[in-house]
Amino acid sequence: MIWNKARECMDRQELEQLQIERLQNVISHVSKNVPFYKDRFHELDIDCCDIKTLDDIKKLPFTIKQDLRDNYPFGMFAVHMSDIVRIHASSGTTGKPSVVGYTQKDIATWSELMARTLSSAGLERNMVVQVAFGYGLFTGGLGAHYGAERVGASVIPISGGNTKRQIMLMQDFCTEMICCTPSYALYIAETMAEMGIDPKKDLKLKYGLFGAEPWTNSMRREIEEKLNIRATDVYGLSEIMGPGVAYECECQNGMHVPEDHFLVEIVDPNTLEVLPIGEKGELVITTITKEGIPVIRYRTRDITTISADPCPCGRTNVRIGKVLGRSDDMLIIRGVNVFPSQIESLLMEFGDLEPHYQLIVDRIGNLDSLEIQVEISENLFSDEVKRLEDLQHKISSDILSTLGISAKVKLVEPKTIERSEGKAKRVIDKRVF
Ligand code: DLL
Secondary structure: OOOOHHHHOOOHHHHHHHHHHHHHHHHHHHHHHOHHHHHHHHHOOOOHHHOOOHHHHHHOOOEOHHHHHHOOOOOOOOOOHHHOOEEEEOOOOOOOOOEEEEOHHHHHHHHHHHHHHHHHOOOOOOOEEEEOOOOOOOHHHHHHHHHHHHHOOEEEOOOOOOHHHHHHHHHHOOOOEEEEOHHHHHHHHHHHHHOOOOHHHHOOOOEEEEEOOOOOHHHHHHHHHHHOOEEEEEEEEOOOOEEEEEEEOOOOOOEEOOOOOEEEEEEOOOOOOEOOOOOOEEEEEEEOOOOOOOOOOEEEEEEEOEEOOOOOOOOOOOEEOOOOEEOOOOEEEOOEEEOHHHHHHHHOOOOOEEEEEEEEEEEEOOEEEEEEEEEEOOOOOOOOHHHHHHHHHHHHHHHHHHHOOOOEEEEEOOOOOOOOOOOOOOEEEOOOO
């Protein structure tokens, strides 16, 4: 269902008029209220009046995560603390997190955008939805929660973890939609199987909204099959808002960006040159309605594409493709660039493997080495040594011929790779740079 037809299916010309007005407002807001932007604009000799068309965005400087860290915790806020009603932070594991603040209006906007997202994924007001994204500084839980309340659905705010209890409540409360990371969805499915619960017979689940980490279409099919649901992708990042920055429709062919709130560009991560529509590069986002912490040309580090092709669903907003990796997560192994998702796609072409894998990168002597540990499915007996050896060999040679890297493949027993209740850890890089 389309939550807000007036906005999601807006005429492009009208939309662009709205975008330019909002862009001019946000430039004026940050140049008055955020010393960081005031100084940057001054250095680059940019005046608010210079931004006359949407194309003029190219004149504006980029913002990176380090800028938020350098101004830790509240230096990038554009309003007084008395107007901030909520604080979240990024889920980064190294150093200080980036901190974001929301005004009442920002929370209302976020709820609206998550209502669009959840409706697009199948949620309706008479349904029960289980929010198994983490609640806390991470934006997943509360973002989905407020959006689901806006839709008018009944929300179970269970957060991540305690999987058996999740499943019990799913049964007892007749949950129809689940929201969590895709890797946690698979873990829930596995635990259900162990408990002898058949989603088709024992549950009312129909829909799932998954995001916060990269996942392939084959992983989607597996989740859809195992949980007997339609699985929808949602993208977001705390620096921009949280979940709801882009979301799929029932066509499952890219994630619509609510362009009445965000402007998107794709740039070459090395030259920072803006790339033509359709080309692969780093996603850059400008918020045009945020009050608490507006960000101008934020470099997400996420590698994807933008498509402006018409979508059969009727939404007129552009779509971003699946996130293919991060410009900072890209592994360089013996000089070859590779994203974990490329390896995942390849692995998933082999029917006997599970989407649970880990890439272990090391340096032996002066040479990089890559070991891929991947779980075999239950129906492939691990004592069939010859069959396993053949499979390992076939995977290694496919990876070499397709991606140009030599990797040692280790097939491991089902359920031996550590499961996550939030984002899965796919890469262990032991190299010291
Ligand atoms: O992960 C917000 C979120 C919560 C999104 C729940 C979706 C659902 P951060 O912790 O700041 O925020 O991490 C943001 O996660 O830059 C991407 O690299 C990655 N990411 C988020 N959604 C997707 C997705 C939340 N659907 C970072 N596909 C982003 C691939 C995703 N990667």
